[in-house]
Amino acid sequence: xxxxxxxxxxxxxxxxxxxxxxxxxxxxxxxxxxxxxxxxxxxxxxxxxxxxxxxxxxxxxxxxxxxxxxxxxxxxxxxxxxxxxxxxxxxxxxxxxxxxxxxxxxxxxxxxxxxxxxxxxxxxxxxxxxxxxxxxxx
Amino acid sequence: xxxxxxxxxxxxxxxxxxxxxxxxxxxxxxxxxxxxxxxxxxxxxxxxxxxxxxxxxxxxxxxxxxxxxxxxxxxxxxxxxxxxxxxxxxxxx
Numbered sequence: 084x085x086x087x088x089x090x091x092x093x094x095x096x097x098x099x100x101x102x103x104x105x106x107x108x109x110x111x112x113x114x115x116x117x118x119x120x121x122x123x124x125x126x127x128x129x130x131x132x133x134x135x136x137x138x139x140x141x142x143x144x145x146x147x148x149x150x151x152x153x154x155x156x157x158x159x160x161x162x163x164x165x166x167x168x169x170x171x172x173x174x175x176x177x178x179x180x181x182x183x184x185x186x187x188x189x190x191x192x193x194x195x196x197x198x199x200x201x202x203x204x205x206x207x208x209x210x211x212x213x214x215x216x217x218x219x220x221x
Numbered sequence: 222x223x224x225x226x227x228x229x230x231x232x233x234x235x236x237x238x239x240x241x242x243x244x245x246x247x248x249x250x251x252x253x254x255x256x257x258x259x260x261x262x263x264x265x266x267x268x269x270x271x272x273x274x275x276x277x278x279x280x281x282x283x284x285x286x287x288x289x290x291x292x293x294x295x296x297x298x299x300x301x302x303x304x305x306x307x308x309x310x311x312x313x314x
Contacts, residue, residue, distance in 0.1 A: 182277070
């Protein structure tokens, strides 16, 4: 189960709505052992060629962002991205690029804001992603 | 020669929690092969079915991306430091 502070989920939803109709991406930071997100860190989507249905953050940019979070005492719990005008279901492209042992939160967003949010984790043989429950903490 | 490979957080469960693994190798490809021989469950996350490094797996020798060196044929010197740096990507179909 993924736990996330209500305020941080609202920040994530605002990021997805502000980025619409493009995909947005960011880091879920907090505590890995309890799978709790205390901070969401927006990142820059580098896929300027296809921003409506693709995101990418290159290795060095990601490493620097994660290092800054770790310096503040956070651990990386996973990543989030938005699916503009598309369900919060993971795509094959999401699965092919997923890292194991991380939560992947997807926010389905339309022009009125986020309509649905789901979280996924890659299964060990990489054949699919399994949904994990989201618990919102006040 | 002995080289070290720095392992990113999501892959550490496959290296018994170690953040850095030392191997004997003379090339980057040899170092990665030693790593996955010692920790076989890591292999599917580093390489695709064709045996190529997955697109989100970046390997740095010091501060240089091996793609801009001699890729997996890049020669290593004793004490070289390799880092596996994942990128993240995805998106709606």
